[in-house]
Amino acid sequence: MNRTLYSSLWWLAMPAVLGRLWWRGRKEPGYRAHWDERLSLGGPTAGERPTIMVHAVSVGETRASEPLVDALLLAYPECRILLTHMTPTGRATGRDLFARHGERVVQAYLPYDTGWMTTRFLRRYRPRACILMETEVWPNLIHACTRQNVPIVLANARLSERSLKRGRKAGAVMLEAARSFTMVAAQTDADAARIVSLGAPNVVVTGSVKFDIVPPPSALEKGAWLRTRIDGAGRRPVFLCASTREGEEALILEAWRQNRDKPQNALLLLVPRHPQRFDDVAKLVEAGGLTLARRSQLDADNTAGIDADVLLGDSMGEMFAYYAACDCAYIGGSLLPLGGQNLIEACALGKPVLVGEHTFNFLDATIDAVDGGAALRVPDADALVREAARLLHDDAARGAMGARALAFAGRHRGATLRTVELVQRLIG
Structure with a gap:
């Protein structure tokens, strides 16, 4: 497929794309807001x-961008950051993370990747550089940047074997986009090799900027507050299942209900990745005969503790607080073949980590964590709950694994500085 065909397919699909946007807005009203920005007809001045x-x-890339955005604002005090997204949850996360910077960080949706829309967008804002986070390859945006002499950096870049195969199937359009990157800052040697195989020039291994994310004091305070609300004295064992995906919660809940080895008063803290699924997961909990409490309904003045089997983390922007409140954590998306999620934040707070077999989206970081004793891989939900129960019972084992998690996170810091240095080579 060449870029002309790619652009034509975008225009043919546009009615369905806009219809889907409106349909998703039934459960997430944010999809119906700022729709003009998606067509390059509006946005910040x-x-x-x-x-x-x-x-x-989206959320993951936005949170990963935090240390990079902070460093860029420090390195370029005369500049502002235009932070673009594709999802309302990503936009909301960015608003919360960067409100402290005031007008120096402005937000917009990236227009759909048609030639006309991306060209209009770039002419409006005239960026000194276009930095794409992780896996974001938009052929028409990249082509427009090249025509307008805007340097393009793929930062914190990762590319799994599965994504590499999809990229090769896309043909000429993806190969042209890869060759047009001015610079690629890859997370690992393996990511760099796969990106080079697509024809990208100037690929440098910098590591992952996610290791440079510092838990904000407010999140740690909220985590401590949440822990006291769980049982008043902070002694009730808490097992966090973070960023779970559809299909996983039912497996985890059944294993939790059946397991007789877990501490009798242990709390399962369940945080689905997508907010539109909060109500569905609540119904799953109750259908399984487990009692439910919801984070959104916790009374700030109630210190009597939570009298429930499961606490549903139905809030946004509080993942660090959830990690701070737990004793050990499972990182979702890995019990089923969904690729897994980022385990770095849990490790940065010294929490023992459990993951499933399917971590291909974060393979190298997960392998390093497992090899370093910071994480443990389990084959299924039953094994997951058994290992969680063991850690909740054994303070010494849990503490040792948490210390190894802290050490693992500390060893990999510094990618942000290396990435900013690459940007400075391009734009001075």
Whole structure:
């Protein structure tokens, strides 16, 4: 497929794309807001400050961008950051993370990847550089940047074997986009090799900027507050299942209900990855005969503790607080072949980590964590709950594994500085 065919397919699909946007807005009203930005018909004003564009599609990429955005604002005090997204949850996360920077960080949706829309977008904001986070390859945006002499950096770049195969199937359009990157800052040697195989020039291994994320004091305070609300004295064991995906919760809940080895008063803290699924997961909990409490309904003045089997983490922007409140954590998306999620935040807070077999989206970091004794891989939900029960019972084993998690996170810091140095080579 060449870029002309790719663009034509975008235009043919546009009615369905806009219809799906409106349909998703039934459960997430944010999808119906700022729709003009998606068509490059609106957005924040161009402003007088020079602009550096950072594209972070959703929640994970937005949170990963935090140390990089902070470092860029420090390195370029005359500039502002235009932070673009594709999802309302990503936009909400960015708003919460960067509100402290005021007008120096502005947000917009990235227009759909048609030639006309991306060209209009770039002419409006005239960015000094376009930084795409992790896996965001948009052929028409990249082509427009090349035509307008805007340097393009793929930062914190990762590429799994599965994604590499999909990229090769896409043919000429993806190969042209890969060759057009000005610079690629890859997370690992393996990621770099796969990206080079697509034809990308100037690929440098910098590590993952996610290791440079520092838990904000407010999140740690909220985690301590949440722990006291769980049982008043903070002694009730808490097993966190973070960023779970559809199909996983039913497996975890059944294993939790059946397991007789877990501490009798242990609490399962369940945090689905997608907010539109909160109510569905609540119904699963109750259908399985387990009692339920919801984070959104906790009374700030109630210190009597939570009298429930499961606490549903139905809030946004509190993942660090959930990690701070737990004793050990499972990282979701890995019991089923969904690729897994980032385990770095849990390790940075010294929490023992459990993962399933399917971690291909974060394979190298997960392998390093497992090899370093910071994480443990389990084959299924029953084994997951058994290992969680063992850690909740054994303070010494849990403490040792948590210390190894802290050490693992500390060894990999520094990617943000290396990435900013690459950007400075391009734009001075």
